[in-house]
Amino acid sequence: MKLKTTLAAVLAATAIAAAAQAEGLRLGTEGAYPPFNYIEADGSIVGFDVEIGLELCKRIGEECTIVAQDWDGIIPGLLANKYDFIIASMFITEERKKQVDFTDPYYLAAMTHVVPKGSHITDFSNETLAGKVIGAQSGTTQADFIESAYPDADIRLYPTQDEVNLDMASGRIDLQVGDMLPMLDWVSKSDDGSCCELAGEPITDPAFVGEGVGIAVRQEDNELREKLNAALAAMREDGSYKAINDKYFDIDVYTMK
Template sequence: MRIALRIALAASAALLTLGAAQAQEKVVKIGTEGAYPPFNNLTADGKLEGFDIDIAKALCDEMKVKCEFVAQDWDGIIPALQAGKFDAIVASMSITPERKEKVDFTDKYYNTPPGIIAPKDSDIKGVTKEDLAGKTIGVQASTTHFNYSTKTYTDSTIKPYPTAQEYQLDLENGRLDAANDDVVVLQQFLDSPEGACCKLIGTIKPVEEIHGPGAGIAVRKGDNDLREKLNAAIKAIRANGKYKEINDKYFKFDVYGGES
């Protein structure tokens, strides 16, 4: 009887251990920048918030896994993914051929155009190479916007910054003639007290070879299981209204863009 009891207890312990292991497997670590509002931002009390964060939480809920978020500087975010610091990047990362050599991407989860802002008293009239000739343009480094600026505005001085907030501060203080970024990020700055200095000059037609088809979620090369689960979850929240609920919390238009 005691032997049977021991066997039963051992079996129960094994099941509990297996259950704990399975529960641990259901945690997905999400890397994000935390310095790109309204998409992702780290608050003063250390909390991550924004469109990317809410989308990631909705996707994890759809996949029935637990999300854990990790804040990571933009310049090191792909190496950190490759090193296993987290399982996926949800940080408004544009899908580009260069990045696809290092990571795999899901389908897009949003796609908004770039734009140019400048001080309100600026003489800049448009967003072409000629319009920006001789000007100093601020842009976040290691982004599609930086790549576009350096390739397009060859008669301008392109000044890279680690974060969007830093070029915004220099623009506010008169140390830049213009800035290039996602139009939603630019508009949020313009709507803030600090952004009262400036105006939107116009939007830029995206160049797919540079800007890609939109922002996607990056996973490690070959992690097809997670990528396909995320793709299915993106489609599900688009269909069940959760995407729209999150979209409408932050924006007055559908940031997903045209169907693809």
């Protein structure tokens, strides 16, 4: 009986391992951060992050499925094995490196202020913005920045960037801080974003924008991290990264030039 039980356990474990291998890797992203990751009308998740992630999967010989996860739970989801890596425009910061490891950056980034057109807001000191309503997405480095830079403002944090944009377009907040590339896309290409414009100098403080934007993996998954790094370097070398980049942006976001 003991032999049969042991054999059954081995067969079950083998079946589970085989099923996991057949499933391939799971790519975690937010699905609410255009043009990097967003959900189409048919329910598919698309965007720059997703295309880069799927191309990386091909190059490391994996079939990948996409898992959508709200931003506030995206790192806990990785640690709970809900997916195998995160590609969701996540800044590489020292605080996040306490929980996860990152690949090399797959693009650079800066943050920016966004103000209503005609607002004449040009001074972004705490003194000038005291009492102003300033918005950002919760759980982001943008949220960290406004809470640090504007202690005398009325800070409003939102679950998604779309909700920040909606309140901005509706006049319920005076200004917001967001990632520069999505904000540029929003004000220049969307109807509701036509209300607003980028203002001030780009925010590039390493304390908030970190070392660039990376792919997060669990700290024990060093082999996966190295495979992704090698595949990313190959994409840069053979032009496939540029082909994806040019579908979404007028500049090379890897170098911001």
